[in-house]
Amino acid sequence: MDRDIILASASPRRRELLDQIGLVFNVIPSSVEEKELPGETPEEHVVRLSLEKALEVAGRDNSPARWIIGSDTIVLCDNQILGKPKDAQHATMMLKQLSGREHRVLSGFAVIDRDSGQQRAEAVSTRVRFRQLTDDEIARYIATGEPTDKAGAYAIQGLGVCFVAEIEGSYTNVVGLPLCRLTLALKELGVPLPI
Numbered sequence: 001m002d003r004d005i006i007l008a009s010a011s012p013r014r015r016e017l018l019d020q021i022g023l024v025f026n027v028i029p030s031s032v033e034e035k036e037l038p039g040e041t042p043e044e045h046v047v048r049l050s051l052e053k054a055l056e057v058a059g060r061d062n063s064p065a066r067w068i069i070g071s072d073t074i075v076l077c078d079n080q081i082l083g084k085p086k087d088a089q090h091a092t093m094m095l096k097q098l099s100g101r102e103h104r105v106l107s108g109f110a111v112i113d114r115d116s117g118q119q120r121a122e123a124v125s126t127r128v129r130f131r132q133l134t135d136d137e138i139a140r141y142i143a144t145g146e147p148t149d150k151a152g153a154y155a156i157q158g159l160g161v162c163f164v165a166e167i168e169g170s171y172t173n174v175v176g177l178p179l180c181r182l183t184l185a186l187k188e189l190g191v192p193l194p195i
Contacts (some may be wrong), residue, residue, distance in 0.1 A: 004065050004067065005023060005024065005065055005066070005067045005069065005191065006026050006027070006057060007028075007069050008028060008030040008054050008071075009069075013155075013175050013177075016065060017175060017176070018069075020179075020181065021179060024030050029057075030052075030056045032049065034049055040044070042074060042076050042104075044123075045081065045106075046072045046073065046074055046106050046123050047122065048108075049072035050071050050114075051110040051121050052070070053070035053110070054110045054119075055068075055070075055110075055112065056114045065131070066114050066115050067110050067113055067114070067191055068188070069109060069110070069182070070110045071109045071176065071177055073151045073173075073176045074152075075105055075106075075108040076103060077152075078102070082094050084150060084151055084153075085147060085148070085153045091142050091147040091148070093154060094147075094152055095141070095142075098128060098152060099132055102130075103127075103129075104126065104127055105126045105152070106123050106125050107177060108121065108123045108124075109121065109177060109185070111189055114157070120189060124169070124170055124173045124178035125169060125173075126168065126169030126171075126180050127167070128156070128174060129166040130163045133163060136181075138173070141159060141160070144159060146158050147160070156171070157175050
């Protein structure tokens with residue numbers, strides 16, 4: 001069973017979360033383009049992308065593992081999906097939009113069992129409220145480089161935690177992988193877990 005699991009993500013945060021629970025896995029990043037489709041809900045969006053990522057990696061010849069995990073995370077504010085910022089100006093706009101307000105972080109995940117053909121996929125939502133941010137704080141935060149590849153232009157597991165006044169729901173969901181729900185899905189599909 002050694003390394004019979006693949007994480008279809010290049011995210012170091014997701015790797016750290018799976019390491020934290022003692023899961024043994026390989027990383028093969030998906031090449032799926034993260035784009036929105038007209039008419040889909042945010043929940044449908046993250047679940048679809050999670051499944052597409054897992055299926056894309058599962059379909060490769062060089063992925064012999066039995067279980068494939070795909071995931072996608074977005075920030076939702078004013079019914080608008082805030083993905084990864086394109087540049088510093090875009091990150092500034094996002095952080096100003098989140099300042100002093102509540103938003104939702106949605107992470108989708110999908111697990112594919114290649115032996116049985118079974119799949120588990122769902123979206124998990126966490127409410128996060130930011131304190132009011134000054135323009136100077138936003139500029140200094142962006143200068144650290146941390147917002148660059150993060151949905152919503154912040155990392156709760158990094159310096160961005162200083163902006164978080166309140167959280168309701170799964171912390172690991174905001175980091176990028178809802179471990180509580182994911183481990184239940186893994187158990188349902190027969191993945192041997194350390195707990």
